[in-house]
Amino acid sequence: MSFLSYLIKGISLGSVYSIIALGYTMVYGIAKMLNFAHGDIIMIGGFVIFTITSTLGLNPFLAVLLSILLCTLLGVVIERIAYKPLRNATSLAVLITAIGVSYFLQNIALLIFGADTKSFTSVITVPPLKLVGGNLAISGETLVTIPLCIIIMVALTTFVKKSKTGRGMTAVSEDKEAAILMGVNVNRTITITFAIGSALAAVASALMFSSYPSLSSTSGAMPGIKAFVAAVFGGIGSIPGAMIGGILLGVIEILSRAYISSQLADAIVFFVLILVLLVKPTGILGKKIQEKV
Amino acid sequence: MKNTAKKQMSKSTRSNLIMTGAIVLVYIVSQIMIAGGAMSNLMKGLLVPLCYYSILAVSLNLTVGILGELSLGHAGFMCIGAFTSAFFSKATVSVITNAGVRFTLAILIGACAAALFGGLIGTVVLRLQGDYLAIVTLAFGEIIKNVVNALFIGIDSNGIHFSMKDAMALNLSEDGKIIVNGPRGITGTPKDATFTIAALLLILTFVIVTNLVNSRSGRAIMAIRDNRIAAESVGIHITKYKILAFTISAALAGVAGVLYAHNISTLIAAPKNFGYNMSIMILVFVVLGGIGNLKGSVIAAVVLTMLPEYLRFMQDYRMLIYAVILIVMMIFNWNPKCITWRKNHSLQGYFARLTKKTKKEA
Numbered sequence: 001m002s003f004l005s006y007l008i009k010g011i012s013l014g015s016v017y018s019i020i021a022l023g024y025t026m027v028y029g030i031a032k033m034l035n036f037a038h039g040d041i042i043m044i045g046g047f048v049i050f051t052i053t054s055t056l057g058l059n060p061f062l063a064v065l066l067s068i069l070l071c072t073l074l075g076v077v078i079e080r081i082a083y084k085p086l087r088n089a090t091s092l093a094v095l096i097t098a099i100g101v102s103y104f105l106q107n108i109a110l111l112i113f114g115a116d117t118k119s120f121t122s123v124i125t126v127p128p129l130k131l132v133g134g135n136l137a138i139s140g141e142t143l144v145t146i147p148l149c150i151i152i153m154v155a156l157t158t159f160v161k162k163s164k165t166g167r168g169m170t171a172v173s174e175d176k177e178a179a180i181l182m183g184v185n186v187n188r189t190i191t192i193t194f195a196i197g198s199a200l201a202a203v204a205s206a207l208m209f210s211s212y213p214s215l216s217s218t219s220g221a222m223p224g225i226k227a228f229v230a231a232v233f234g235g236i237g238s239i240p241g242a243m244i245g246g247i248l249l250g251v252i253e254i255l256s257r258a259y260i261s262s263q264l265a266d267a268i269v270f271f272v273l274i275l276v277l278l279v280k281p282t283g284i285l286g287k288k289i290q291e292k293v
Numbered sequence: 294m295k296n297t298a299k300k301q302m303s304k305s306t307r308s309n310l311i312m313t314g315a316i317v318l319v320y321i322v323s324q325i326m327i328a329g330g331a332m333s334n335l336m337k338g339l340l341v342p343l344c345y346y347s348i349l350a351v352s353l354n355l356t357v358g359i360l361g362e363l364s365l366g367h368a369g370f371m372c373i374g375a376f377t378s379a380f381f382s383k384a385t386v387s388v389i390t391n392a393g394v395r396f397t398l399a400i401l402i403g404a405c406a407a408a409l410f411g412g413l414i415g416t417v418v419l420r421l422q423g424d425y426l427a428i429v430t431l432a433f434g435e436i437i438k439n440v441v442n443a444l445f446i447g448i449d450s451n452g453i454h455f456s457m458k459d460a461m462a463l464n465l466s467e468d469g470k471i472i473v474n475g476p477r478g479i480t481g482t483p484k485d486a487t488f489t490i491a492a493l494l495l496i497l498t499f500v501i502v503t504n505l506v507n508s509r510s511g512r513a514i515m516a517i518r519d520n521r522i523a524a525e526s527v528g529i530h531i532t533k534y535k536i537l538a539f540t541i542s543a544a545l546a547g548v549a550g551v552l553y554a555h556n557i558s559t560l561i562a563a564p565k566n567f568g569y570n571m572s573i574m575i576l577v578f579v580v581l582g583g584i585g586n587l588k589g590s591v592i593a594a595v596v597l598t599m600l601p602e603y604l605r606f607m608q609d610y611r612m613l614i615y616a617v618i619l620i621v622m623m624i625f626n627w628n629p630k631c632i633t634w635r636k637n638h639s640l641q642g643y644f645a646r647l648t649k650k651t652k653k654e655a
Contacts, residue, residue: 096580096623100620225431273432274432
């Protein structure tokens, strides 16, 4: 039974990773940049929910909604101020700017909320499910996380495939110049992408900190990096790829933590990534890059 | 042909001489300041770090600027250099009593170990391209840090014992001592790194990289950076040169790691010193100093290492200011509007206009 419960725990963690990875992969697909500050938006989202529920005593659901709103706004503002001026600069320059934004968010959180680790109270009030005579317990967080992840995935895929804005996103990621000629407003599309990515980061923060309650100014960095790994796993730029990559990563992490070594779990996750990329250099669902002279 | 070759030679020699001169000058000035008591303890403590950060920046610039591949795992090679050399120094501290000989050997061992890993990882990693390569180097850096954290090594009369579990699993006999103690790392490494050696190593690093860049191999490496397919079609062995550059870069990072390990008393593989954060910090030096510009790397490493120290009076706000400076500098450097503004307002342009005016008047 323990294997099954670990597996479910892994899928749950993996679902959180895949929601974060979606933000990475969409921004990468459209703006061709590695948004290193994405993980820190998760941290900010966590602090917003924490502050609202613990100091103002508002309803957790309302707090999550407010956090989504604030993170969306934050994502758009960051894009406007820091990334937009560098639209056509080398990717390294944009990468360093993203790192600067990441430092900025971490330090501003440190200033406002202090250096001590906060204990996040779960926003999910669903009771745990006990199966097989109480031998297999599934936490309420897991019961919410997995279906929510599926809903987000379906909604996002439909949005990208069916809506006009979504098709504009695909067009910009395929060929920016051609998209401009076809009348797609590139700046607006990029802003919307950042807004969606940041909103998803806020949702992920509510889910993640409910299961793993320690919250500090750097607690967004490692999940951010892992989600980035998940996005690369599945083939960066691909939405179903992010989902597959995220869940695989979560399962591998929880299983190796349980059966091999908790210290080496991260090393094993990264090692599997390297193996996958050696066999499929552009990830599981990644497109093959054609090279021309 | 001969003429251009001569010019190339003089170019690298001149570049070396300028940099060596600058480092020697800084060295002499700081020695005078130390002797005269004009240097604060803070600055004294920063002298060796400034050297190893500069070495790291120059070595990463070889990968990022000259080879043109983004590596986010440079701190991993530093970690290997630091731990192998610290292990060696601590194990032989009672056998080799001459600090100079011991430290020279430690540097060689650290560099060789880092080069070995650089070569191995390079062979695996350099098949990938662009951002995929970046993430895999990041992954390797994290793996190295994690494995070192789970490593226990001890020595007794029977030889070296080794475990991945805990210190008890080493089964040391009575006379044994634990050298690498898992997450608690290596304590009591002899403090062999002096500013003199660090400055010499920085000069050596600079000379090695400059000479490589201006050699036949260096031109091949840059050809690969500029157009891989074209370089391949004129008969350049892509894999060989890529691995060459990557290995040298890793070896030099290993040397920086040796300096790091022998400058502090407790060496642990924390996310702060050997995690991806460190790799990114080195990358920041390289990008702000100018990609492919070796002198720029040294200047950026020095300025950006001192900046947070000099911002200390702002206390809690200093890292925030650092982040803002980073963002503003990147935008000022790369935004098209800022580039035209800089062109119109540059001092050179100002003087050019001034001389033009005087000519007209005349």
